[in-house]
Amino acid sequence: MKALVCVKRVIDYNVKIRVKSDKTGVETDNVKMSMNPFDEIAVEEAVRLKENGLVSEIVILSIGQDSSQETIRTGLAMGADRGILVKVDDILLEPLGVGKIIKEVCEKENPEMIIMGKQAIDDDCNQTGQIVATLTNYPQATFASELKKNEDGTLNVTREVDGGLETIKVKIPCVVTTDLRLNEPRYASLPNIMKAKQKKIETIESKDLNLDISPRLEVLEVNDPPERKAGIKVPDVSNLVEKLKNEAKVI
Amino acid sequence: MDSTVNIESNHINIKSFVDERIKTFELVLSELEAMSKKSKDYFVKTLTKDNRIDNALLENYQFESHGFAWFETYRIGLRETFNWLIRLKDSNKAAEIDYNILLYSFAEYVSQMRDGIMISQTEIVRLSDIGITKNDFKFADEPNVNELISFGLSNELKKDIVNSLENGIFPNLGLNDETLEMIQDQFRKFTEEEIIPYANEWHLKDDLIPDQTLEKMAELGVFSIAIPENYGGLGMGKIAMCVVTEELSRGFLAAGSLGTRAEIAGELIRLGGTEEQKKKYLPEIASGNILTTAVFTEPNTGSDLGSLATRATLNGSDYTITGNKTWITHGARSDLMTVLARTDLDKKGYKGLSMFLVEKPRGNCENPFPMDGMSGSEIEVLGYRGMKEYEIALDDIKVSKKQLLGEEEGNGFKQLMETFESARIQTAARAVGVAQNALELALQYAKDRSQFGKQIIKFPRIFNKLAWMVMEITVSRQITLFSAREKDNDVRCDIEAGMAKLLAARVAWSSADSALQIHGGNGYALEYPVSRVLCDSRILNIFEGAAEIQAQIVAKGLIAR
Ligand SMILES: Cc1cc2nc3c(=O)[nH]c(=O)nc-3n(C[C@H](O)[C@H](O)[C@H](O)COP(=O)(O)OP(=O)(O)OC[C@H]3O[C@@H](n4cnc5c(N)ncnc54)[C@H](O)[C@@H]3O)c2cc1C
Numbered sequence: 001m002k003a004l005v006c007v008k009r010v011i012d013y014n015v016k017i018r019v020k021s022d023k024t025g026v027e028t029d030n031v032k033m034s035m036n037p038f039d040e041i042a043v044e045e046a047v048r049l050k051e052n053g054l055v056s057e058i059v060i061l062s063i064g065q066d067s068s069q070e071t072i073r074t075g076l077a078m079g080a081d082r083g084i085l086v087k088v089d090d091i092l093l094e095p096l097g098v099g100k101i102i103k104e105v106c107e108k109e110n111p112e113m114i115i116m117g118k119q120a121i122d123d124d125c126n127q128t129g130q131i132v133a134t135l136t137n138y139p140q141a142t143f144a145s146e147l148k149k150n151e152d153g154t155l156n157v158t159r160e161v162d163g164g165l166e167t168i169k170v171k172i173p174c175v176v177t178t179d180l181r182l183n184e185p186r187y188a189s190l191p192n193i194m195k196a197k198q199k200k201i202e203t204i205e206s207k208d209l210n211l212d213i214s215p216r217l218e219v220l221e222v223n224d225p226p227e228r229k230a231g232i233k234v235p236d237v238s239n240l241v242e243k244l245k246n247e248a249k250v251i
Numbered sequence: 252m253d254s255t256v257n258i259e260s261n262h263i264n265i266k267s268f269v270d271e272r273i274k275t276f277e278l279v280l281s282e283l284e285a286m287s288k289k290s291k292d293y294f295v296k297t298l299t300k301d302n303r304i305d306n307a308l309l310e311n312y313q314f315e316s317h318g319f320a321w322f323e324t325y326r327i328g329l330r331e332t333f334n335w336l337i338r339l340k341d342s343n344k345a346a347e348i349d350y351n352i353l354l355y356s357f358a359e360y361v362s363q364m365r366d367g368i369m370i371s372q373t374e375i376v377r378l379s380d381i382g383i384t385k386n387d388f389k390f391a392d393e394p395n396v397n398e399l400i401s402f403g404l405s406n407e408l409k410k411d412i413v414n415s416l417e418n419g420i421f422p423n424l425g426l427n428d429e430t431l432e433m434i435q436d437q438f439r440k441f442t443e444e445e446i447i448p449y450a451n452e453w454h455l456k457d458d459l460i461p462d463q464t465l466e467k468m469a470e471l472g473v474f475s476i477a478i479p480e481n482y483g484g485l486g487m488g489k490i491a492m493c494v495v496t497e498e499l500s501r502g503f504l505a506a507g508s509l510g511t512r513a514e515i516a517g518e519l520i521r522l523g524g525t526e527e528q529k530k531k532y533l534p535e536i537a538s539g540n541i542l543t544t545a546v547f548t549e550p551n552t553g554s555d556l557g558s559l560a561t562r563a564t565l566n567g568s569d570y571t572i573t574g575n576k577t578w579i580t581h582g583a584r585s586d587l588m589t590v591l592a593r594t595d596l597d598k599k600g601y602k603g604l605s606m607f608l609v610e611k612p613r614g615n616c617e618n619p620f621p622m623d624g625m626s627g628s629e630i631e632v633l634g635y636r637g638m639k640e641y642e643i644a645l646d647d648i649k650v651s652k653k654q655l656l657g658e659e660e661g662n663g664f665k666q667l668m669e670t671f672e673s674a675r676i677q678t679a680a681r682a683v684g685v686a687q688n689a690l691e692l693a694l695q696y697a698k699d700r701s702q703f704g705k706q707i708i709k710f711p712r713i714f715n716k717l718a719w720m721v722m723e724i725t726v727s728r729q730i731t732l733f734s735a736r737e738k739d740n741d742v743r744c745d746i747e748a749g750m751a752k753l754l755a756a757r758v759a760w761s762s763a764d765s766a767l768q769i770h771g772g773n774g775y776a777l778e779y780p781v782s783r784v785l786c787d788s789r790i791l792n793i794f795e796g797a798a799e800i801q802a803q804i805v806a807k808g809l810i811a812r
Contacts, residue, residue, distance in 0.1 A: 014419070016418055018418060029346070030344070030346035030420060031420075034436070070433070073433065074436075077437075187438075187440055187441045188433065189470060190434065190471060190485055190487065190491075191485060193434055193437070194485060196433075
């Protein structure tokens, strides 16, 4: 089974996000960037499947600028085999555009499993996996917290849904999106970081794909979340109830 | 342009301010270089007797010549900080904080060089001590340089630096290499998740770093960095070593110091060992199967290793080793000792010393030395915990002739000296990591703590300290990476490595002290990690060449060079 893992380069989760003064977006100059944590989980899952002999080849795909090569390289250092970078100009890509590009790459690569994070921590869209499944007409198993391969080649995927866990069976090729509890990604070891230097990353220009990936949405303004106001201490429960009723007006 | 106006307005563009003054920075560097030559000439003249540097004279002028070592340490530090910024600029990666730090470092260090360098908290070296006059510093009063210094020392600039820190923007490490950046990233993560949450507990309980953590570090390749590929290592060089060491030490000094032992033993064997010894031990050290420990110091010989007394006597095909050793880090949980002992009683000093590779069964806390002829006890210490230090008695230990490093007597000290460059660089990187830890703890506390209705970080006496720390950490890091780069390019760098160790150790201590100060009373509580960092940072000025010895080595090297 060949796995295509889609990874996105995002602002590192440790960085304090700052909105640009003109409110057009967030500061990215000199800001530390990393692989989207959910995508890291996707890479880890693919590598584990490969270590267990269930995946034969892992291809990392990222869509972005040259700098996304670094993100791909991290995936290669974790154990993937090769990478593909689809280069886009500096336009705001939306999940639909990303989905179209992934579909193109799938047609070329024919992976049996397309795996990616359930969402990216920058725009929190939670759409790409579902869109890819729609465009490719593959079954989808989203929010995976456990993944098992069956004898007949199908996958059993446990999903985190409201109120519990649901296990579904999907035929391959399929699209899987990963949830937080699927695994704990490994650190790339020094030997593997050295090996990753030799692995190939192919670059494709998105304009050569002749797709309409222009944005459908217009960002009007980006704002900081409101600052949290200081809390107060209430002396007892009746006081609390009183305040919830009369001040907060929530009960 | 009228720069005075510029300085007074709050929003001066630091990037263009510095860009327009690159020539001024270069001028400062060339003036300092000229002064350094003058000072060196002064010492050569003063200390030469019968056409050579006279040791008795050197001792008479110890304070002054060490002052020269510090002056040069500052100068090389500034030069490398300047080169760091230029490289960042060239690759379009220089951020405001990087520019601010460059400017601040020049302003602060040039002022100190002119007015007095604090070589320890109780000793200040003045220009006149090192054969330079105020007149030589006239360039600093010229408008260009003066302007640079006064802006560099301004509150505005320090506030800007700390503003960046508050926003999570730290100075660029200047690695300029994708692979090194990935290494840094991975080890940062490892340290965040596997070291930092436990470090204080290990320290307070005086525990060994757990075996599982050691295993994880071995898997990541920590012990194989410097060992050549044909002996099972990664052959990655000193810069990679520095990156890994700094990150691990940022979590816990002992974590960054585990690699030191592998580094010392690895270098000893790589440079001094026979082919057989290399094949036998290097792959095992690289994989972490064999943990090593350095057994040099004795109760009566620390800095003056040449006078050590442990004896090794050849009887047939075996040596027997007898003597007392002390301060042996990781003495119990280790499998291979590198023991420095005297093989030739007739030769006094360094010449009669040899290095032995002595295998031993691994001990634990209950039974630290399960070997005949070897006993010892733990030395309780302020900090630097996690590996434990021991005093050890060796009583007629039998060691095969084959375990003599290089299978030739009398080379022990020379073999050890060959490892000094690497060990100093690695120790400097440890110090930078500890200082960085102090900075980050202080920053967080200064943001979280409010007094008089304000976050304390808003008070000048607090943000000044933070700005100072990050500035000096940057200079230390850049001089450390510079030595590492030279070493990787096979350029002799013993003096620069010594400077890096000298400066970084002082910076680790002063940063930890300031960080504790920022914590107020809480800093004095064992519960707060900064109290541990203070204890940890103190050792860096003592081992791998105490500050005085390190300054002596640098001074001697500079004057003789
Ligand atoms: C926590 C810890 C771990 C250690 N780990 C190891 C280890 O694993 N293996 C090992 O072999 N050793 C180890 N050491 C020993 C360490 O290397 C020595 O402590 C160090 O070399 C200094 O020697 P000393 O303590 O005997 O001090 P001394 O040499 O007695 O020095 C005392 C003071 O006098 C100063 N001084 C000495 N000579 C001069 C001079 N000529 N001019 C001016 N000042 C001078 C020194 O700088 C110092 O300030 C460790 C020490 C510590 C504290």
